[in-house]
Amino acid sequence: MTVISLTRGGAADAAGATPPRRRRGRVALARLGGGLAVLVPIVFLSSFITYWLGALSNSNPAATILGQDAATPAAVARYDKYLGLDHPLLVQYWNWLVQAVHGNLGRSYFTQIPVSHSIAQRLPVDLSIAILAVVLAVLIGGTAGTVAAIRRGGWFDRGVTVVCSAVSTLPAFVVGIILVVLFAVSVHALPANGYVGPTSGVGDWLSHIILPALALSLQVSADTARQLRTSLVQVLEQNYIVGAKVRGLPYRRILVRHALRNATGPALVILGIDFPQMLAGAVAAEAVFSLPGLGQLLLESAETRDIPVVQGLLLVICTFVIVVNLVINTALNWLYRAGDEVGT
Amino acid sequence: MSGRRRLTGPGSARRLPSARIAVGILAVIAILAGFGSMLAPQDPLTINANALFQGPSAHHLLGTDYLGRDVLSRLMAGARLSVLTALEAVGIGLALGAIPGIATVFVGRWFDFAVNRIADALMTFPSIFFVVAVTAALGNGLVQAMIPVGILLAPGFFRVTRAATLEHARAQYVEAAKLLGASKLHVIRVHVLHKVLPNIMVTTASMTAAALLTVSFLTFLGIGVQPPTPTWGGILSSDLDYLSQAPWAPFIPGALIAVTVGALNALADAFRDRSGAGMLVLPPLIHIDPSPERADGHRQSQPAA
Numbered sequence: 343m344t345v346i347s348l349t350r351g352g353a354a355d356a357a358g359a360t361p362p363r364r365r366r367g368r369v370a371l372a373r374l375g376g377g378l379a380v381l382v383p384i385v386f387l388s389s390f391i392t393y394w395l396g397a398l399s400n401s402n403p404a405a406t407i408l409g410q411d412a413a414t415p416a417a418v419a420r421y422d423k424y425l426g427l428d429h430p431l432l433v434q435y436w437n438w439l440v441q442a443v444h445g446n447l448g449r450s451y452f453t454q455i456p457v458s459h460s461i462a463q464r465l466p467v468d469l470s471i472a473i474l475a476v477v478l479a480v481l482i483g484g485t486a487g488t489v490a491a492i493r494r495g496g497w498f499d500r501g502v503t504v505v506c507s508a509v510s511t512l513p514a515f516v517v518g519i520i521l522v523v524l525f526a527v528s529v530h531a532l533p534a535n536g537y538v539g540p541t542s543g544v545g546d547w548l549s550h551i552i553l554p555a556l557a558l559s560l561q562v563s564a565d566t567a568r569q570l571r572t573s574l575v576q577v578l579e580q581n582y583i584v585g586a587k588v589r590g591l592p593y594r595r596i597l598v599r600h601a602l603r604n605a606t607g608p609a610l611v612i613l614g615i616d617f618p619q620m621l622a623g624a625v626a627a628e629a630v631f632s633l634p635g636l637g638q639l640l641l642e643s644a645e646t647r648d649i650p651v652v653q654g655l656l657l658v659i660c661t662f663v664i665v666v667n668l669v670i671n672t673a674l675n676w677l678y679r680a681g682d683e684v685g686t
Numbered sequence: 687m688s689g690r691r692r693l694t695g696p697g698s699a700r701r702l703p704s705a706r707i708a709v710g711i712l713a714v715i716a717i718l719a720g721f722g723s724m725l726a727p728q729d730p731l732t733i734n735a736n737a738l739f740q741g742p743s744a745h746h747l748l749g750t751d752y753l754g755r756d757v758l759s760r761l762m763a764g765a766r767l768s769v770l771t772a773l774e775a776v777g778i779g780l781a782l783g784a785i786p787g788i789a790t791v792f793v794g795r796w797f798d799f800a801v802n803r804i805a806d807a808l809m810t811f812p813s814i815f816f817v818v819a820v821t822a823a824l825g826n827g828l829v830q831a832m833i834p835v836g837i838l839l840a841p842g843f844f845r846v847t848r849a850a851t852l853e854h855a856r857a858q859y860v861e862a863a864k865l866l867g868a869s870k871l872h873v874i875r876v877h878v879l880h881k882v883l884p885n886i887m888v889t890t891a892s893m894t895a896a897a898l899l900t901v902s903f904l905t906f907l908g909i910g911v912q913p914p915t916p917t918w919g920g921i922l923s924s925d926l927d928y929l930s931q932a933p934w935a936p937f938i939p940g941a942l943i944a945v946t947v948g949a950l951n952a953l954a955d956a957f958r959d960r961s962g963a964g965m966l967v968l969p970p971l972i973h974i975d976p977s978p979e980r981a982d983g984h985r986q987s988q989p990a991a
Contacts, residue, residue, distance in 0.1 A: 380806070387807035392819075399823035511948040513899045515906055516940040519926055523933045618812040622903075625814045629907060630926065640815060641907060644822035652819045656811070663810040 385664065389442075392656045393435045396649040438653075447654035452646060457654035460639060465658075467537050467635035468624050470547070474555035475562065475620060476613070482559065483566030487609070488602065490567065491574035502567055509564040514623035518557035518630035525553060537633045554627035561623065562616045569612045574605040607674055614670040618663050705956035711949040718765035726759035730916050751924060751935065761942060764916035768905070771832050772897040778836025779893060783843025784886055788878065791851045792870045805841040813838050813900055814907075821909055828901075828910030835900050839893050843886070850885040854878050884961030891954035895947045902943050918943055 422428050426437055441448070447457035490502040509517075525532045532553055538546045577583065578601055586596045625637030636655060643651035723730070733753045740750040749757050790798040813835065820834035821827075854860065860877050868876075905911050905919030918939050925935040 380803070383803040384806045384810065387803060388810045391807065391811075395819055395823045507948070507951070508944075510951065511895075511944040512940070513903060513943065513947075515903055516922070516936070516943065519922065519929075519936045519940065522926075523929060523936070618810065621812040622814040626903060626906075637814070640818050644818045645826075647822050649822070652822045656815055656819050659812060659815050660810045663812070667810075 381664070381668075388660045388664075389439055389657055390435055392653050392660065393438055394431070395656070396653050397431055397434070399647065399649055442654075442657055447657070448650035450643070450651050451648050457651050460651065461636065461654060461658055464634060464636050464639050467628070467633050468621075468637070470551045471554045471558060471624055471627055471633070471635070472620060474551055475559035475623075478555055478559040479562040479566055479613070483563035484570060484609070486563070487567035487570030488574060488597075490571045491578065491605075492597070494575055499571070502571065506564040506568045509560050512560070513626065514557050514561060515626035515630055517560050518554065518627055521553045521557050522630060537635075550633075554624075554631045554633060557630070558620060558623045558627050562613065562620060565612050565616055566609050570605060570609040573608040574601060577601045577605045603677065607677055610670050610673055610677070614667045617666050621659055621662070704952045708949040708952035708956065711945060712953065715765060715769060715946055715949075718762055719769035720766070722762040722765040726756075726762040728756040728759045730755060730759040730763040732756075749932075749935070749938075751921070751928075751932075757921070757935070757938060760916040760921055761918065761939060764918050764921060767828065767911070767915065768898065768901055768918045771828050772894060772901045774829065775832040775835040775839060775897040775901070776890060776894050778833060779839030779843050779897075780886070780890060782837060783840035784847045787844045787847025788851050788874060788882065790848055791855050792874065801844070805844050808838060809841045811838060814903065817900070817904065818907075818909065826910060828904070831904055831910045832901075835897060835904075839897060842893060842896075843889055846885050846889045847882055850882045851878055854881045884957065887961070888954050888957045891950050891957060895950035895954070898943070898947055898950070 426434060445458055449456050486502050490499040493499055532549055538550050583596060583600055586600055624635065628635040628637040640652065640655050733755060742749050751757055786801050790801050816838055817831055817834045821831050824830050855878060860873055863873055863877060902919035905917035906923045908923065911917055911920055921939045922936055
C-alpha cells in the first residue's frame, strides 16, 4: 500500500546557479560521495547483523561437529582455534567478511559441504522464479496500470482497482495454493511440484516455474499497476502533455515518449521496495510447489542450526537486495536525466 | 496522487461503509482471539477417524480435516495464537520504530544518520529469511520468532514517524515555542505527539496486516508451533498435503486470512481519510541522492507543479 511520488530532477535542482559544466562534475562527485556514505554503512551493518546472529546462537560448533564422545574440552578448544572462534567477535566478523568477499562462506557444520556450493546449486531455482516473476509483473502490472490510467474512471480502471485491493490481502503462499488447485489438481494442465533445469528442455523448465512465478508476481503486479496508474494519471494532466496534444503529436508517441517515461520512476521504486518481499515470497512458492531452492536450504539448516549455512544465505540474499536497489537507483537517475535532456 | 486527500470532517470514518464493515469484522476476530477456544462448537483436537475430509454439514459447518477434526473449531481456536503474536510483533515494531523516529529529529545529526543507516540495513533483510535465521539462532518458538518480525517492522514505523515529525517540527509555532524557551520534551509532548499520532495509527493498522501475513506464513512453514496446536497458517499447510482428497479445504483458512488482512487495510485507509494524515512518500530502499532535500529521505508528496 505504498504510494510514491517523485518529482523530477532532484540533483540538478540542488546544484543551483553554478555553470552547467562544473555543475555536472560536482553533482557526479557528490552523488558518488553521498552514495558511498549511505551504501558502505548499510553493507557493513547488514553483514555484521548476519554474522552476529551466529554468535548470538550460543551454539557450540566444535562440540556439534566432534560429536558427544569426542568433545573433550581440549579437543573443543583445538577445534575452536581451527575455526577461528577463539578471537574477539569483531575480529571473527572481519575474517569471515574477508573470506566471504573471496567467495568462501565456510563449510556446513554437518555435511562439510562448502556453503557457497550449496547456494550455487540452489540459486538457479530462485533466480528462474524471481526473474520470470519480475517479467510477469512488468507485463501484467505495466499493461493494467497503463490501460487503467488511459481509461480513467472506466470499467477496466474500476476493475483494476478492485482486483489490486483484493490481491494485496492474499499472501503469496495462498495464491500459490489456489493456483495449484486450479491448474494442477483440477485440470492437470501443469505440474504441481518439482523443478527441472532449463538444460533438459525449455518448455519443461517453463512449465515447472510458471505457476510459482505467477504466485510470486501477483502482489508485485498489483503494486506496480496501482503505482503506475497513479503516477500516469498525474503525468497525463501536465501542461507538456496538453502542449504535445495541441502540437498534434500522435497519441501513441505522447504516451510512450512523454507520459510513460516520466511515470515509470515511481513504479520502479515500488519494484525495489517489493524485491525483498519477493524473495520472501519465493520461499513461500518453494514451500507450496516443493522446489529445491534457497528457502528450503534455509529451513533445513535452521532446523539443524547449521549456522554457517544460515549466515551465508542471509549474506547472499542481502547482497542481492542491495545490488537490485543500486540497479534501480541507477535506472532512476538515468530516467530522470534523460527526461531533462529531452527537455519535455 | 495529489498528496493530502481533502480533509474530511471528524467522524467520517464511521460514515464510510467499508470502514464500518472493517470494524465489524475486526471486532469478530478480536472476540475469536479472546474466547475462540471457549466458543468453538467442538474440541479442535478431537480426532474422528469416521469423518475424514467431510464437506460442510450441519454437524461440521466448515467440514472436517484429514484427521476428522472440526475445521470451524480449529479456525476459532487458532485465532488467538495467530492474532496475539501479530499484535506482539506490531508492539515491538511500534516501540522500536516510533520512539527513535521522533527522537532522531530532536537529538542531532549524527544520531539521525546512524539510526537511518540501521533502518536501511534492516530493510535489506527479506522478512522470512531474517526471521528463520533468528529462530535458528535463538530457538524455535512463535513468541521468539515475533521479536525479529517486530524488528523488521520497526524501520517502517521509524520512517513514517520521522517524516511526520520532521514536517511538524519545522512549523512556525514550534519555532515560536522554542524562542519562548520551551524544552525539546515540551515541544514533543505538546506540539508533535498528537500531530504524529494519526500517521502512527495508519501505519499500525497496515503493519498489523503485514504482521498477520508473516505470522500465517511462519505457522504455514511450521515455525514456532507444534503440530496439534491449531493456527491459521498451520491449517493451510496441512490442507496442502491433501489437495487431491479435499481441493476446497485451503480456501477456508485462506479466505479468513484474506478477509482479516483486507479489514485491517480498509481500517488503515479509513484512518488516513479521516485524519488527513496524507500519503507518505517512501524513498527507494537504498536511497542515493546527494541533494539535501532528498537526503533526509522523506517528503510529503506534493501535487506536481
